[in-house]
Amino acid sequence: xxxxxxxxxxxxxxxxxxxxxxxxMQGLLFxxxxxxxxxxIVLIFQFIDGMVQVYLDQILPFHxxxxxxxxxxxxxxxxxxxxHRIISTPMRLVLEKSLSKxxxxxxxxxxxxxxxxxxxxxxxxxxxPVLVKMDESGKLERMGFLTATxxxxxxxxxxxxxxxxxxxxxxxxxxxxxxxxxTPIDLxxxxxxxxxxxxxxxxxxxxxxxxxxx
Numbered sequence: 001x002x003x004x005x006x007x008x009x010x011x012x013x014x015x016x017x018x019x020x021x022x023x024x025m026q027g028l029l030f031x032x033x034x035x036x037x038x039x040x041i042v043l044i045f046q047f048i049d050g051m052v053q054v055y056l057d058q059i060l061p062f063h064x065x066x067x068x069x070x071x072x073x074x075x076x077x078x079x080x081x082x083x084h085r086i087i088s089t090p091m092r093l094v095l096e097k098s099l100s101k102x103x104x105x106x107x108x109x110x111x112x113x114x115x116x117x118x119x120x121x122x123x124x125x126x127x128x129p130v131l132v133k134m135d136e137s138g139k140l141e142r143m144g145f146l147t148a149t150x151x152x153x154x155x156x157x158x159x160x161x162x163x164x165x166x167x168x169x170x171x172x173x174x175x176x177x178x179x180x181x182x183t184p185i186d187l188x189x190x191x192x193x194x195x196x197x198x199x200x201x202x203x204x205x206x207x208x209x210x211x212x213x214x
Contacts, residue, residue, distance in 0.1 A: 048072050129185040129192035132162050143196050165196045
């Protein structure tokens with residue numbers, strides 16, 4: 001009788017521990033994404049705010065939390081307005097021609113410019129998700145984004161460029177494949193990017209409806 005009570009007690013204890021552990025894991029799955037997102041946003045906020053605040057502290061006799069990021073936002077918006085309304089294309093070409101005299105600076109400038117333009121510019125590059133066959137059989141496929149269809153300068157007229165992001169990273173690789181190996185995906189680009197970056201863990205939304213296509 002005593003042994004049965006001991007066994008029952010141990011079994012009950014294990015169930016309690018397991019239930020507590022399950023609740024903890026469920027809480028972790030709920031809290032971790034939110035917490036990490038807030039943490040990253042706070043880090044970016046503090047970094048930008050700190051850069052501007054260093055100069056403001058020399059001017060203002062008091063500290064205003066967040067004023068740095070507000071000023072940064074206003075300045076960037078002002079540059080965007082001036083660039084759109086005042087700074088003409090020839091002036092931009094003169095600037096880029098001047099940078100060409102310093103190859104390293106030009107490389108950094110053009111790389112950052114093209115990368116930002118690919119995400120937020122008028123001609124977004126990461127807006128066409130595709131499936132790419134990785135062999136002739138078609139049994140192995142990878143998801144990516146079609147970034148260039150004209151590769152005549154590389155003497156690859158029948159091929160296209162596809163960017164493939166890595167999971168859980170802001171990096172990726174660019175591959176050149178035959179155009180017929182590429183199949184467009186009828187999904188929102190943001191959903192496909194989230195699916196790839198998450199390693200396939202995030203669920204994909206349903207196909208675009210007719211309103212989205214139009």
